[in-house]
Amino acid sequence: MRSFLLTSLVILMSVNMAFSSGFQINDHSARSVGMGFSTVATSKDASAIFYNPANITFQEGMLNFSAGASYIMPGSKFTGLTTMNQNETTSLETWNFIIPHFYANWKTPVTNLHLGLGVFAPFGLGTQWPEDWYGRHSAKKTYLEALEINPVLAYQFKVANMPVSVAAGFGYVMGKVELEKNLTTFSPEPMLNLKGDGTATTYNFGLTIKPTHDLSIGASYRHNIDMNFEGDTKYENTAGLEALFVEGPGSANINFPNDLRVGISYNVTPNFLIEAGINYIGWSSYDTLAITFDKGPGNPTAPYTSYQPRLYKDVIAYRLGAEYRIGDICVRGGFYYDPIPVDPVNVEPVLPESDRLGFSTGFGLELAKDLKFDLGYLFIYGTQTDVVGNENGFDGYYNSWANVVSLTLSYQLK
Amino acid sequence: MRYSKNIMKKISKLFILGLIFIAFACEPNIENPQGTGNLGTLVPEGTQLVYVAIGNSLTAGYQDGAVYGSAQEFSFPNLLAKQLGISDFVQPAVPEDGIGTRMTFGGFTATGSPIINRAALTISTPTNANYAKPYNNLGIPGSIAYDLIDESDFATRSQTRSNPFYYAFLRNNALGASMIKQAIALQPNFVTMWIGNNDVLGYATSGGTISTTGMPDNPVPTPVATISQILGGGMQAMIENLPNVKILLMTIPNVMGTPFFNVVPWNALVLTEQAKVDALNAAYGALGYSFKIGQNGFVAESPTGTMKMKQLTADDKIVLTIPQDSLKAGWGTLKPIPNRYVLDTDEQKLVAEAVAGYNQAINTIAGMYPNNITVVDMNALFANLMSNGYDIPGSSHFTPAYFSGEFFSLDGIHPNSKGYGVIANEIIKVINAKFGANIPFVFVQNLPAIIVYK
Numbered sequence: 001m002r003s004f005l006l007t008s009l010v011i012l013m014s015v016n017m018a019f020s021s022g023f024q025i026n027d028h029s030a031r032s033v034g035m036g037f038s039t040v041a042t043s044k045d046a047s048a049i050f051y052n053p054a055n056i057t058f059q060e061g062m063l064n065f066s067a068g069a070s071y072i073m074p075g076s077k078f079t080g081l082t083t084m085n086q087n088e089t090t091s092l093e094t095w096n097f098i099i100p101h102f103y104a105n106w107k108t109p110v111t112n113l114h115l116g117l118g119v120f121a122p123f124g125l126g127t128q129w130p131e132d133w134y135g136r137h138s139a140k141k142t143y144l145e146a147l148e149i150n151p152v153l154a155y156q157f158k159v160a161n162m163p164v165s166v167a168a169g170f171g172y173v174m175g176k177v178e179l180e181k182n183l184t185t186f187s188p189e190p191m192l193n194l195k196g197d198g199t200a201t202t203y204n205f206g207l208t209i210k211p212t213h214d215l216s217i218g219a220s221y222r223h224n225i226d227m228n229f230e231g232d233t234k235y236e237n238t239a240g241l242e243a244l245f246v247e248g249p250g251s252a253n254i255n256f257p258n259d260l261r262v263g264i265s266y267n268v269t270p271n272f273l274i275e276a277g278i279n280y281i282g283w284s285s286y287d288t289l290a291i292t293f294d295k296g297p298g299n300p301t302a303p304y305t306s307y308q309p310r311l312y313k314d315v316i317a318y319r320l321g322a323e324y325r326i327g328d329i330c331v332r333g334g335f336y337y338d339p340i341p342v343d344p345v346n347v348e349p350v351l352p353e354s355d356r357l358g359f360s361t362g363f364g365l366e367l368a369k370d371l372k373f374d375l376g377y378l379f380i381y382g383t384q385t386d387v388v389g390n391e392n393g394f395d396g397y398y399n400s401w402a403n404v405v406s407l408t409l410s411y412q413l414k
Numbered sequence: 415m416r417y418s419k420n421i422m423k424k425i426s427k428l429f430i431l432g433l434i435f436i437a438f439a440c441e442p443n444i445e446n447p448q449g450t451g452n453l454g455t456l457v458p459e460g461t462q463l464v465y466v467a468i469g470n471s472l473t474a475g476y477q478d479g480a481v482y483g484s485a486q487e488f489s490f491p492n493l494l495a496k497q498l499g500i501s502d503f504v505q506p507a508v509p510e511d512g513i514g515t516r517m518t519f520g521g522f523t524a525t526g527s528p529i530i531n532r533a534a535l536t537i538s539t540p541t542n543a544n545y546a547k548p549y550n551n552l553g554i555p556g557s558i559a560y561d562l563i564d565e566s567d568f569a570t571r572s573q574t575r576s577n578p579f580y581y582a583f584l585r586n587n588a589l590g591a592s593m594i595k596q597a598i599a600l601q602p603n604f605v606t607m608w609i610g611n612n613d614v615l616g617y618a619t620s621g622g623t624i625s626t627t628g629m630p631d632n633p634v635p636t637p638v639a640t641i642s643q644i645l646g647g648g649m650q651a652m653i654e655n656l657p658n659v660k661i662l663l664m665t666i667p668n669v670m671g672t673p674f675f676n677v678v679p680w681n682a683l684v685l686t687e688q689a690k691v692d693a694l695n696a697a698y699g700a701l702g703y704s705f706k707i708g709q710n711g712f713v714a715e716s717p718t719g720t721m722k723m724k725q726l727t728a729d730d731k732i733v734l735t736i737p738q739d740s741l742k743a744g745w746g747t748l749k750p751i752p753n754r755y756v757l758d759t760d761e762q763k764l765v766a767e768a769v770a771g772y773n774q775a776i777n778t779i780a781g782m783y784p785n786n787i788t789v790v791d792m793n794a795l796f797a798n799l800m801s802n803g804y805d806i807p808g809s810s811h812f813t814p815a816y817f818s819g820e821f822f823s824l825d826g827i828h829p830n831s832k833g834y835g836v837i838a839n840e841i842i843k844v845i846n847a848k849f850g851a852n853i854p855f856v857f858v859q860n861l862p863a864i865i866v867y868k
Contacts, residue, residue, distance in 0.1 A: 085846070086854035087451070134857055187484060187831065187862035240866040243521040299522070393806065393859060 023144055023351075024257070024281065027070035028101040028120040030408035031323075033376030034362015036334020038275040038321025040263030041208065041218035045372065045410040046103035049118035049152055052220035052261065053167035054206035056105040056114045057156035061370075061412040063107075068374075068408030069100040072125065076352040080396020081134060082388070090135075092352075093128040101408070112157065116169075118150040122222070123256050126178075127352070135349035135394065140191075141180035146225065146256060148173045154206065167206035174199050175227050177252065183245075183297070190238040192297065194250055196231020214267035224285050225256040233293055246300035251292045255285040263319070271325040279319060283312040283341035315341045323364075330364035332376070344385050352398040354382030362406075370412045378404040451499065454851030456660055457603050465500055466550050466602040467491035468562070468593055469609050469664075472837075473553025474583070475505075477823035477830050477865070479532065480514030481555060481579070483507065484865050488831030491551050491606060493838040493856050498604075505551040506540035506583050510867075513537050513578055514555070517824040518867040528817045530824050537578045548589045548596035555579045557593070558612045558626055559641050562648040565591040575627055594648045598655045605652070606841065608664035608792065610641055610776075614768045615669055619733055619827070621754040622761030635764060638771030646779050653786050660849075661786050662841060665773045665793040670762060671800030673816035673826035675731040682732075683710040683746050694747060698725070712746030715753040718760060723750050731757040734816075734826045769793070790844045792837065804836060806858050812836070820863050831861040 026032070029047030032039040039051045046066040048055035056064075076092045105116035126143035129135060152169030176197045182189040202225045208218040233250040263277030289308045296304030321334035338356040340347075347353045362376035382400030389395065457463050467473045467490075474481050475489025486492065486505050495503035513536065520529035554561060556577040564571070565587070572581035590596030597605065613626050613636035626636040652659060669675070685691050685707055694705040703713065703725040712732070716724040726732070736745075736755040745751050757765070773793055780787040798804065799821060804812040812833070813819035816826050823830040829837065835858035842853045 081857060084855040084857050085842075085852065086857070088854075134860065137860055184860045185863045187488075187865045189862070240518075241521075299526075 023123050023125060024259070025072075025099060025121055025124055027072065027099060027378070027404050027406050029066065030068055030070075030362060030374035030376040030406040031330075031332065031364060033070065033378050033404060033406040034332035034334060034360055034364075034374070035275065035321030035323060035376075036319050036336040036358050036360045036378070037279075038263060038265075038277055038319045038334055038336075040220055040261045040277050041216040041265035041275050042263075042273060045374075045408070046105045046116065046118075047101065047408065049103045049105065049116045049150060049169075050101070050120050050122075052206045052208060052218045052263075053116055053118075053152040053169055053204065054154055054165040054208040054218060054220070056116045056152070056167070057112065057154045057165040058163075058208070058210075059105065059114075059412075061107070061414050063413040064103075064105050064410065065412075066103040066408050066410040067101070068406065069098050070404055070406040072097045072099060072402060072404050074125065074400070074402040076127070076382075076398060076400040078135070078349055078352065078396055078398055080387075081394060082397075083390075083393045083395040086134075088134075090130060090133045093130060095126060095128050097125055099124075112155055114154045114156075116152040116154065116167075118152070118169075119147070120150070121145060121147050122173075123175075123225075129349065136182040136189075137184040138392070138394070139179075139181055139349050141178065143178040144176070144254075146173050146175045146227070148202075148225075150204070152204070152206070159209075163210045165206075165208045169204045169206075171202040171204060171222075171225070172199070173202060173225050173227065175229060175254075177229050177231070177254070179291075186241060188237055188239075190241060190245060191236040192245075193234045193236070194231060194252070194291065195234070196229035196250065196252060198227045198229040200225050200227040216265045218261075218263050218265075220261045222259045224258040224282060226253070226285075227256065228253050233295070233297075244298050244300070246295040248293070248295035248300070250294060253290050255287075257282040257285045257314075272322070273324075274322045275320070277319045279317040279338075280314065281317065281341065282314050284314050286310050286312040286341075310342070311346045312342045315339045321360075328366040332360075332362040332364065334358070334360040334362075334378075340385065344387055345389050345391075347385055347387050347390070347398060348392065348394060352382075352385070352400050354385040354398060354400050356400075357381045357383070370414070372410040372412075374406075374408045374410070376404075376406040376408075378402075378406070380404070451854060452852045453498070454846070454849035456845060456849040456851055458658075461603065463498055463500055463604055464600060464602045465491070465495055465498065465503060465604045465606075466548075466597045466600050467494075467553060468597050468605060468607040469553045470557045470612050471553065471555035471828060472611065473551065473606070473608055474555050474579070475551075475553065475834065476514070476555045477825065477828045477834075478517040479823075479825040480512035480516035480536070481506075481508050482512030482514075482516060483510050485512075485831065486551075488834050488861060489551060489553065490834040490837040490841070491553070493835055494606070494841055495550075497838065497842060497853050497856060503550045504542070504545060504547075506549050507542040508540050508582075509538040511536045511538045513582055516867070519824060519864050537582070540582060543582075543585060548599055549583060550600065550602075552583070552593050552597055554583050554593065556612060557609065558616070558628075559610050559636060559644045560626075560628060562593050562609060562644060563651075564593075565595075594651055598652060601656065603656070603659055605659055605661045606664070606790075607661060610636075610645070610666045610772045611669070613641060613772070614666070614765055615827075617768075618669055618757060618761075618765050619674065619735070621733060621752075621756050622758070622764065623754040635768035638768065638775060641772050642775035642778070645775060646782075649779055649783060649787065653783055659786055660788070661783075662790050662844065663776055663780055663787050664790045665776055666769050667793045667796030668766060668769045669827065670731065670757075670765060671796065671814050673814060673819070673822050674734045675757065676814065677734050677816045677826060678732040678736055678741075679709075680726040680728060680730045680732060681709040681711050682741070683712050684708065685710055701725075712751055714746065714751035714756045714758075716756070716758055717753065718758075724758070726751075726756065727759075729759045729762070731762065733757065788844060788848050790841055792840065795837070795840050806832075806836075810859075810863075824864075830863055831865065832858050832863055835861045 043055040046064040124145035154167035156165040204222040235245040260280040265275035292305040317338040319336040336358040360378040380402040385398040475486040568580040590599040617635040625633040711726040812821040821833040835856040
């Protein structure tokens with residue numbers, strides 16, 4: 001008897017964000033944003049710690065600091081439901097994010113050994129749909145963040161006179177998640193809110209080889225982050241149903257994907273650098289989302305775990321970037337293609353996925369000999385995702401986009 | 415000094431660049447596909463749609479044993495009116511206490527069965543009882559086909575028939591002396607009509623013990639010829655007055671598959687003691703009844719049986735309203751279950767024949783006015799629900815099962831809000847096909863299965 005309550009209650013709870021594919025965030029340096037994240041083979045400031053920590057050994061100076069933030073303005077629209085012969089467009093509520101980044105690296109007294117520390121948010125962001133929208137049984141508010149503290153160690157040596165740098169790092173990650181939806185089985189509709197936080201550890205590696213003075217090849221691997229979230233379930237608007245919906249502890253598991261980047265850069269002229277790269281993202285880790293309620297919704301006497309297949313798959317993104325130097329100004333541009341990590345038929349309003357094209361530009365300025373200022377702008381265009389035959393009946397068109405402005409200040413101590 | 419001046423200059427340069435970036439920040443212009451929502455040839459272009467729904471409890475949005483405000487919101491005519499883009503579809507504004515004996519969901523027992531509470535009979539007055547025109551929703555719970563054309567005083571009729579809805583919803587004969595006349599008074603160009611259900615339901619839910627009101631007490635459902643005459647006359651009157659009206663005429667579902675007739679099993683007599691089995695076999699052995707340890711058919715009154723009794727078989731139906739405490743106290747063994755709680759095979763056959771006859775009449779009448787009347791086969795929808803269930807992708811597989819089937823409300827015979835959504839969608843399907851319209855469907859997934867008492 002209770003079964004239909006349960007299935008309709010927990011259907012589709014999920015996590016997401018609206019612009020990078022999945023919920024990965026790459027915007028951790030204004031220079032990198034300006035170059036479409038093509039900063040794996042060559043990096044010129046301490047943000048190398050995120051993109052490829054092996055590159056910190058190529059930096060001059062005893063100490064390098066970089067700090068800044070990216071302002072992310074995502075948007076998404078859903079038009080549907082086409083299964084219902086409906087054609088109403090619903091827009092995500094405006095919800096912008098400031099994602100800070102901080103890096104420092106130090107040339108240790110040990111020859112060729114460098115130490116670095118990065119703080120950034122590799123995953124996260126959120127979506128908020130209007131109160132009364134169609135998909136409220138599935139998602140109203142979704143928020144996810146993962147903040148990583150990432151110390152790295154890098155060492156440079158020579159192989160056949162060719163500089164080679166290797167790096168390894170450890171990551172301590174703190175996460176927060178919030179999911180909110182309505183339980184439309186009942187009128188008035190109760191609202192379910194799940195909030196939790198968790199920590200996890202991970203590790204990463206970097207490698208850079210410079211076969212010639214102008215050619216550089218880099219690779220960077222970040223291991224997946226398997227995080228257990230512990231938190232609380234809360235209900236609102238349950239008058240008359242208090243016996244069915246009892247607040248209590250809950251838990252969820254999210255396995256953030258691993259990530260492998262390979263890039264190759266070349267100095268066409270001393271002032272003109274180009275880089276091309278690929279980025280393998282292991283989204284298949286996000287295969288099932290399991291949420292456990294200690295007091296099952298509809299049946300608080302027993303715990304209940306809902307398993308939702310997410311059916312994500314690994315993807316390869318392609319990135320291209322260039323930087324041209326005129327005096328003390330650097331002008332940058334970039335482009336990337338980030339394919340949709342899930343079959344469109346499985347796209348749900350919680351995660352308005354699409355193939356994404358990134359167009360970026362940026363400037364760097366030497367304010368003083370040791371002080372650099374970088375500004376990057378990125379426009380992400382999500383091609384329209386047509387959902388036909390979704391097993392939850394949620395057919396329609398998703399259009400997504402994002403504007404990102406990133407700003408970084410870097411300081412070098414000789 | 416020079417150094418910092420230089421920095422200031424650069425910063426202002428950057429500031430301007432930053433402004434250019436922000437100005438850049440753009441939102442793509444998205445072209446959305448167009449085309450849904452048009453009414454096709456349902457009404458001539460530029461004409462305002464005026465919709466009147468005529469019927470009984472199914473049209474009123476009756477569920478959980480009552481008509482009440484938060485359920486009326488999900489009446490199929492109200493859902494349909496919204497999809498059609500009608501903003502002034504007026505229903506009787508019944509307060510939350512409702513009219514009827516409202517049943518509410520009170521959680522689950524330890525074994526997982528739903529706890530259903532039933533309120534005492536309440537008759538509230540619609541807050542818009544002074545509305546100057548007839549209501550657009552003329553669904554009168556309990557009404558029979560004859561009420562379409564019956565011009566007797568509504569207040570008196572409510573008293574004599576012990577049915578508060580005539581007075582509550584039709585109010586004043588001055589607004590229109592009959593249901594049909596009130597409908598015509600609103601000058602609609604679009605009408606849904608679904609009536610005749612109670613002409614067989616009264617007989618069925620009474621276990622085949624009473625005729626439709628006003629009919630000789632044989633007892634039988636309203637004869638097909640009578641239905642044919644009333645519906646035919648009603649439609650003729652309406653079309654003569656409103657030559658361009660489009661009428662959707664619903665067929666009558668066979669109610670035997672609803673939970674009302676299927677919750678209490680025929681063989682719910684569970685015997686655990688051999689002594690009791692022996693005693694029953696001794697008492698009823700002469701009539702050919704047999705009892706054993708385990709489940710057994712109840713003993714019930716039967717007008718056609720020997721000594722006006724029979725032992726129930728799998729073909730017999732017990733109605734939902736049978737008092738459970740009486741069953742526990744010995745009904746079905748010591749005392750036969752009264753006939754009014756049992757619908758035996760002969761009685762079910764009468765029900766089936768009546769339904770088939772009504773539906774034939776409905777199709778015949780529709781055939782006489784092809785420019786005005788389109789049939790919506792609700793009987794087929796319900797028959798399919800009974801045998802195959804009905805799927806809402808990602809949400810539900812509706813079945814006729816009580817409570818867990820998600821289609822019927824707590825009273826076991828009227829749909830719940832989701833069920834009414836399915837009914838509205840069936841009508842939209844017909845409108846879209848027949849009139850080349852493009853009306854969006856109701857998103858049943860977001861309609862409640864259970865309305866919580868406020």
